[in-house]
Amino acid sequence: MANVGIVLISHSRALAEGAAELARQMGVGQVAVEPAGGAADGGLGTSIDLLESAVRTADKGAGVVLIADLGSSVLTAKTYLEELEELEEPEDGRAGGPGDQRTRVALADAPFVEGAVAAAVVASTGAPVEAVLAAAEEARHARKS
């Protein structure tokens, strides 16, 4: 049984890669955690194309949870989800995406690092998308003082 994959979206490539490294370790090597950080040229920014290919890599058949940091990362993730819905009626030649396989892709309303770690831990147990999503969202309640 495949595990839910995780995609981390940030304005910064380094931030997305660093958070992915941490989450991968917490997922004890069982969970695909893919970064989608920075613009296509590697500078600061967000790229829906990088996001799309990260989702494809993270998708092992059990669905993918997206965790975005802020600003345009969130807007890009939401726009991507809107496009996935449209893919159900393949129209614009972007076939082959996860939307085609009807796997579930969902955006977590979660803090970036804590959410990524919580999602990876729960995904490593083989839990479904809903449970991984809930774990990421619960992570906001972790007190630090």
Next chain:
Amino acid sequence: MDAREWIERFAELVEAEADHLTRLDAAIGDGDHGTNLNRGLRAAMASLHADLPPGKVLTTAGRALISKTGGASGPLYGTALRRAGKALGDTPEVGAGELATALRAALEGVRELGRAEEGDKTMIDALAPAVAAYAATAAEGMPAAVRAALDAAEKGAEATIPLQARKGRASYLGARSVGHLDPGAASTVLLFRALADVTPAGA
């Protein structure tokens, strides 16, 4: 309304004003609005092949903006154009009524995506009054409605100056965001200026 001319003119105006938009953004945002939107619109122009119906022109340009802009303005303007294009469907001619529907769809798309309301100091502060003014004037024909929309967008953008930002980077500045024109509202004015520029007086 010629959709291709509209996007082309918007791209020209944004290119001419790119430095100004970026300066506005440097004051309260992350200082890349003009550069980003200019890049996105160039990609949009390159994506438009000949003989597309107006709705398809807008959805195609919107897709390119989403993909190539790089900042928050990509998904926002991209969604606006895509929703407007979808609302137009396959219609070969865009009259005053069709444009009203398309503009309403664009506004709804931006609202849903950004979750901003009027008064948050965002592009919505120019877009919402412009769309409302267009709808209120559409019965007088497209030239009058487009002119009314531009006037409302300009007033709406101007009115963002005393506002405190509640969205985006500027929102972290709190009261220090007061006294600056919102760059997204400023570029929205250009969208409506472009529309006015390509709408002949007798249309």
